[in-house]
Amino acid sequence: MTEPSTDPSGGAEPGDEQGPSAASFAAPAPSADGRCDTCWNWDPLASTRSADDRPLDVILSGTVFYDLVFSGLSRMPNPGEELWSEGLGSSPGGIANLATAAARLGLRTGLAAGFGDDAMADWMWDVLADQEGIDLSASKRFADFHSPITVAISTDDDRAMVTHGHHLPESLDTQILAAPSAKAALVDLAGEHHWWEQLAARGTKVWADIGFDSTGAWDVKDLDPLEHCYAFTPNSVEAMAYTRTESPSAAARALSEKVGLAIVTDGARGVYAIDGHTGEEAYCPALSVPAVDPTGAGDVFAAASVLGDLAGWPLMQRLRFASLCSAIAVQQHGGALAAPGWADLTDWWRTLAESSADGDLEAAYVAEKFAFLDGLVPRHETRAVHRAEATFRTHHQVSPSGANEDSMPTERIRVDRD
Template identity: 45%
Template sequence: MTAGRGGTPPPSLDDPCAERGPAGELLHRRRPLRGGEPCDLDVFLTGQVFMDMIFTGLPGLPPPGTELVTDGLGSAPGGIANIAVAMSRLGLRTGLAAAFGDDLFGAYLWRTLSEQENVDLRWARRITGWSTPVTVSMAYGSDRGMVTYARPLPSAGELVTAPPDAATCFVHIDRPVPDWARAARAAGALVFADLGWDPTETWSTDVLDRLDHVDVFLPNSVEAMAYTRTGTPEEALAALSARVPVVAVKQGSRGAIAVDAATGERAAAPALPVTALDPTGAGDVFAAGFVYGTLAGWSLAHRLRFANLCAGLSVRHHSGSLGAPCWGEIAAFGETGEVPAEVLEQYAFIVPYIPETELARGAGSVTRAEPTLRQGAL
């Protein structure tokens, strides 16, 4: 990204609440309550990991009794791993508590997340005799069909009994906010939350009561309007801002809008003007960018722009964690000529945060980790 080094300057090295992350970027750090030392993690999250297998280049779904052959096959950690990978690729120190099967897929996912994607799995567990959940996605045109296999997780006790030392944590309020997240918030961590589609389509407003334990809420516009019984994203944003300090409503190709109820700051940012190949996981990538921008101490408007940038880069690739951008892709994007210079200039505030090694590489040598199932991978 070569739009220049204007915009918000990075925080000073003299700032006692500042620290360099593993990718070299300088992040604002909250002062932890335990001894004044930097937090062990930037973000901590829990959830279910899936083995995602994505077939691409199909003319459609195979009719009964037929077979389709394609040369496009990718594999990647899915489920909660989508957002864990997106955060880790931005250099955030990411901890994940999840269950993994003791089969070949579980071993592949564990190795990919811990060794290739640098996700901290100290709180994860391999479950003996349990099969790793698998989702097969068949992408054709701008649509897709999916098949998922998942066995119930045997009772194995809580993965997290006490919260780790993390600056932020990420939860889904489809279910009650876990005790560990409430404890982390009491200790000073910021709780970010999202929620998914309600398969019953009852959109119980009781779900929103869980926002009492949340600091930042990141729903999409359809969910936000359904739960608040409103007719526009703007009305939904206003209703939600009465319940939680910071709300950002994702609107897909229309960008995102947000409000900080504590400061009164309001912001809107357009989506990145790129051709979308696959929007799967874009919301998770948006959330990763918003968490990063929050830790960097950016304005609400800059957080939205960066989150939209990350999400926009991700939809140019097939599926969740495969599409999450690394800093090399962010740095190279400004050299691709995909957007006009006047648009690119609006992202100039990001440049001081790009590791110097990635700026030096240029567009010709983007490093992108793409876990792909191939001979010998397991």
């Protein structure tokens, strides 16, 4: 059995577009059900890990929402009008989007968040901890506190949301700082930054994002905390507003004077990045795909960017990988559970490579740009991810004990038949 190397160069010269070749290794013993644990739970950073590694790759903190997403609508409803949607998805949302995206890409992910004591909180905790494998040791349950809820409506070219929720009864700063040590932290620049400034002082790479300034002030002082950050990933609207520039490219250049790695995303128009840590600059066009729901696409991009950085990939490879992950995510319903896993990435690459081999010129062009995936994706059966369902199952519906087998959720897997 072979495991693909995660060395971004694969022995090639810098700038070589060819992906790394697979390296041989001794096959680990299969688990009781016959699966290879190394392949089933794919770890793209396996070759970079050591005995003295930090326990977590990524730590996050924020609010977890219960998201209910209506999709497949051609337009928004008019006042007083009722429309029937083609799609409906339930999913943990908010910071769960980012945590799930990171975990599904193989990053060891920790989350510090507050959860209520209602059925939705029970379900979201189980999904994040048991299904997605996220470390919730720094999270806390609160009695007599209900889950924040967001209802979203997505059309072909727009979306609208309504949210209800309350502030947590207490701060989680103490628990965050006591959480297992992490290589990177993903944070909101506009939020409380006391805790992540301390993490930065401990050597954690802080990746910051920032939201839309509804006041319209776009005060440049809001960017002062970037002095503690390793990277900043705003979208083009935010980046241009804060830097008073006229293009995403100019905004990225202006931001690169404030932070080591500046990445400005511009939706379907692509992404611009300047990495002062490595001296690289790049523009990466977006992949054209039929979008179902853009919720959480930015979170998927950020998680994939962190993975590429921790793996030591060249900047362009990082941007292409992150753009691909986002493109896969927007073709699914709803936030956190739309995030791709390695089975999705493998399927995409295999399909593209087969089309290229069959003479499809467009596929050949794209395959050349993503050739690095050939040495990166698993070559074995891997665990497929769960997607958003219309509503969530309660404990008695998903518990193996006493359950009717026909009522149990099934898990789709990808098998490489080569």
